[in-house]
Amino acid sequence: MKKTQIPHFGLYGESSWINDPEFFHIEDIEDRSSNLGWKISPHRHAQLFQILILKSGQAKVQLDDQQQNLLGAWAIIVPAGVVHSFHFAPDTDGRVISIAEPLLEDAYQEKAARFIKPLLSQACHINFNGNRNNFSELWPLIQQLESESSYIREDRALMSEYLIKAILLILHRQKQKNGVESAAEVTESSRIQRLKELIEGHFREHWSTQDYAQALGTSTSRLNRLSKASFSKSVLELVHERLLIEAKRSLIYTARSVDEISYDLGFKDPGYFSRFFKRATGMPPGKFRVLSNQMSI
Missing domain, CATH: 1.10.10.60 (Homeodomain-like)
Known part of the structure; x- marks a missing residue:
């Protein structure tokens, strides 16, 4: 039966908001979804951006009313407020990065803003299957971010912020290579x-x-x-x-x-x-x- 409201989560299945402006979270798709039948039901996040990085496997992705079947290497951008659901093929390999909006506020004041802010302004899929070289640059950053999340260090938040920015810039580059958005459009959309x-x-x-x-x-x-x-x-x-x-x-x-x-x-x-x-x-x-x-x- 449908609910009267679309559920909001901090992380999927966790109703409480994590009140930490430097919060980020990275997890394996298998860890989150395998015990749920590899399905994530429709929901949205009020104050979190999410980036799904698929290294291999297959996913049926719904972003609002749009559905896509993705095979292989992809990035999926899910801005705050967008209703999304996923049905992964078993053994799909990938990561989900959740980022608190305040963590990126500094980036929005920097030179990177004209690349990063438009990238996160709307839901999209970024295909890496035609350019594995870019993906080979992206994946070590994902692994390093995963490593940073495993330890409590004095500079953990700052290192994670730099890694997240680097990840977003690579996603922007790949989106440009795919011809989804021209450089002029990026400039105009940021303005x-x-x-x-x-x-x-x-x-x-x-x-x-x-x-x-x-x-x-x-x-x-x-x-x-x-x-x-x-x-x-x-x-x-x-x-x-x-x-x-x-x-x-x-x-x-x-x-x-x-x-x-x-x-x-x-x-x-x-x-x-x-x-x-x-x-x-x-x-x-x-x-x-x-x-x-x-x-x-």
């Missing part, structure tokens, strides 16, 4: 990161483009040009996209009624919410829920 943060904080309030422009101290036309250059979408389209993601999450992973979801997302009229959803997806929310349930069986 308007504040816009995405504002949307995350206010999408339920249905702010107008003018509201976002005023908060950023710019004009609506200039902000729309910047948004379209970076995302090929207007500010309003970004807001609607964020509303749609949250609507899909609630329809797939909770048992709340369409009316309850509508009000939770700031729609005063459930009928308008249903029209908004159908216009975006081609089907009403009730039908989307039924089809999603059938696909997950």
Whole structure:
């Protein structure tokens, strides 16, 4: 039976948040999932980034409403708040790195910010199968981070922070090699990161483009040009996209009624919410829920 809320965890299965701004955790995929039938059920983390590094094996990955079957060497980026689940093939070899958001705050003020911050801004899969040389550079860093987590040392947090940054930079390089994102797009997305943060904080309030422009101290036309250059979408389209993601999450992973979801997302009229959803997806929310349930069986 579906729950009324999507579960939040510190780490998977551990409901309490670990209140440590320097917290990071690394574990073997087998250690976490083998006694669960190699399955991790849908959940999300409020204040943790996660990076899954698959060295070998196979995984069925769901990030919000998107599913992928991954074989071989991959990295999977899971930002805070993204609903995710995994079904690994037995004997899949890999690691899960969980990072507290405050641990990366310093990195966001450094030269590395224009590479790291956009990388962690949205869920993605990074394919290493075509470039094992890059993976051979990545894996020793993973092993070193694992070693650091095993000992209590005076400089443990600092060494771990450097290793995590190095890991993220290699992931950025590989993402670039795969042609997922051009250098210009990285620069533009980092320049308007504040816009995405504002949307995350206010999408339920249905702010107008003018509201976002005023908060950023710019004009609506200039902000729309910047948004379209970076995302090929207007500010309003970004807001609607964020509303749609949250609507899909609630329809797939909770048992709340369409009316309850509508009000939770700031729609005063459930009928308008249903029209908004159908216009975006081609089907009403009730039908989307039924089809999603059938696909997950």
